[in-house]
Amino acid sequence: MDANALLLGVVVITALAFDFTNGFHDTANAMATSIATRALRPRIAVALSAVLNFAGAFLSLKVAATIASGIVDSGAVTLTVVFAGLVGGLAWNLLTWYFGIPSSSSHALIGGVVGATLIAAGSSAVKVEGLMSKVIVPAVLSPAFAGMVAIVGTFLVYRITWNVPKPIRTRGFRLGQIGSASMVSLAHGMNDAQKTMGVITLALLANHTIRPAEGTPFWVIVACALTISLGTYIGGWRVIRTLGKGLTEIESPQGFAAEGSSAAVILAASHFGFPLSTTHVCSGSIVGAGIGKRLAEVRWGVAGRMVTAWLITIPAAALVGAGAWKGADVIGGTGGVAVVFALAVAFAAALYLAARRVPVTHANVNAEWTGTLDPEKERVG
Amino acid sequence: MNQYVDVDALWKVLVAGLAGGVGLVALFAVGMVGLAARTTAHAGSQARVAGLALAVVCFTIVVAGAALGLYVMLKK
Numbered sequence: 001m002d003a004n005a006l007l008l009g010v011v012v013i014t015a016l017a018f019d020f021t022n023g024f025h026d027t028a029n030a031m032a033t034s035i036a037t038r039a040l041r042p043r044i045a046v047a048l049s050a051v052l053n054f055a056g057a058f059l060s061l062k063v064a065a066t067i068a069s070g071i072v073d074s075g076a077v078t079l080t081v082v083f084a085g086l087v088g089g090l091a092w093n094l095l096t097w098y099f100g101i102p103s104s105s106s107h108a109l110i111g112g113v114v115g116a117t118l119i120a121a122g123s124s125a126v127k128v129e130g131l132m133s134k135v136i137v138p139a140v141l142s143p144a145f146a147g148m149v150a151i152v153g154t155f156l157v158y159r160i161t162w163n164v165p166k167p168i169r170t171r172g173f174r175l176g177q178i179g180s181a182s183m184v185s186l187a188h189g190m191n192d193a194q195k196t197m198g199v200i201t202l203a204l205l206a207n208h209t210i211r212p213a214e215g216t217p218f219w220v221i222v223a224c225a226l227t228i229s230l231g232t233y234i235g236g237w238r239v240i241r242t243l244g245k246g247l248t249e250i251e252s253p254q255g256f257a258a259e260g261s262s263a264a265v266i267l268a269a270s271h272f273g274f275p276l277s278t279t280h281v282c283s284g285s286i287v288g289a290g291i292g293k294r295l296a297e298v299r300w301g302v303a304g305r306m307v308t309a310w311l312i313t314i315p316a317a318a319l320v321g322a323g324a325w326k327g328a329d330v331i332g333g334t335g336g337v338a339v340v341f342a343l344a345v346a347f348a349a350a351l352y353l354a355a356r357r358v359p360v361t362h363a364n365v366n367a368e369w370t371g372t373l374d375p376e377k378e379r380v381g
Numbered sequence: 382m383n384q385y386v387d388v389d390a391l392w393k394v395l396v397a398g399l400a401g402g403v404g405l406v407a408l409f410a411v412g413m414v415g416l417a418a419r420t421t422a423h424a425g426s427q428a429r430v431a432g433l434a435l436a437v438v439c440f441t442i443v444v445a446g447a448a449l450g451l452y453v454m455l456k457k
Binding site for chain 1: 398
């Protein structure tokens with residue numbers, strides 16, 4: 001096994017690790033509201049979402065071998081840059097998961113790659129206009145827009161069904177919720193698994209393991225689909241708790257309106273080529289559903305913390321990506337990449353252990369929100 | 382600002398998002414009103430039939446809309 005093959009192997013493993021965090025970070029987008037309103041039992045919800053993510057990953061076969069295309073100069077994207085970018089995205093995903101903050105996995109990856117490119121090839125390799133039009137502006141517009149749709153939807157749903165007996169209403173909307181949440185899960189699999197497939201394909205191309213005409217190898221599709229659905233099944237319970245219980249108290253009509261808005265906006269955006277982040281859309285919808293029901297409480301502190309995290313996602317991931325590239329470069333060669341990889345593994349293990357001290361699981365994900373992520377607090381108080 | 386925003390795509394997303402996210406969601410709610418009319422004990426038989434018909438029409442449109450969304454997504 002020569003050095004290049006080793007480097008390639010590390011990149012593929014890192015990409016799959018990112019894919020995994022992408023899955024378990026984003027389970028919340030589709031399933032948080034269904035879990036909060038008890039439309040689905042927590043474990044059933046993540047299992048359903050995992051199956052649909054898997055199916056979605058297989059259904060979308062047009063994989064583009066690009067990473068942050070139009071945002072960074074594709075000539076500047078070397079294997080090490082891809083690796084450093086992945087490490088940046090991975091680190092940010094794990095950190096936000098630990099704090100239970102829903103943040104965009106795509107932004108984290110883009111941030112990591114931008115940071116690595118900046119330090120590897122200089123600022124001329126980063127296209128500011130592409131970064132603005134493909135990332136920054138949609139990030140501002142999408143939660144606002146999804147929120148607006150959800151506000152109107154929630155308002156109408158309550159207006160229309162005010163006379164419907166509560167048991168029928170709750171049951172009916174729970175069923176509707178399952179449907180709309182399934183759509184979001186499927187769309188997520190179609191969009192997000194593809195990103196990692198593209199990254200791995202790109203790495204294989206750069207290493208001349210495959211020729212451009214060959215397209216994505218089948219094992220890459222299978223590996224990515226499996227990893228993202230496994231991640232989804234493990235479930236980012238911390239993020240689910242924040243979205244389902246933390247932002248606002250959700251009833252099933254609100255959950256249905258929120259997921260309906262998310263599904264419609266995501267499908268429309270992907271059809272018309274407007275690049276949106278699933279996380280931003282879903283979070284916006286849930287806040288909207290909170291506003292749309294009169295007198296419903298939106299915890300603006302939680303929402304504010306979430307938006308703050310969104311603002312620093314790209315710079316923070318970029319910083320880690322740049323550091324990872326620099327570190328690998330200074331130490332040099334495959335050894336440098338191996339050291340950075342080991343550091344990333346240690347970081348992940350540390351966060352995992354820290355998270356175990358205040359565990360959020362399928363059993364306590366719906367516990368009363370007491371101002372923090374910690375479900376144990378209420379027993380004391 | 383136009384160099385940063387694809388205005389053409391944006392308004393299409395707005396319209397489609399509203400149609401699906403508000404239109405279909407509201408139709409689903411109307412369908413439930415129909416179902417409720419059918420199951421309410423004091424409703425006359427005519428009201429029950431009308432309620433059922435309303436529910437069937439609404440739910441059919443909602444399912445068709447969702448299927449269209451998926452189809453459009455898969456065609457890409």
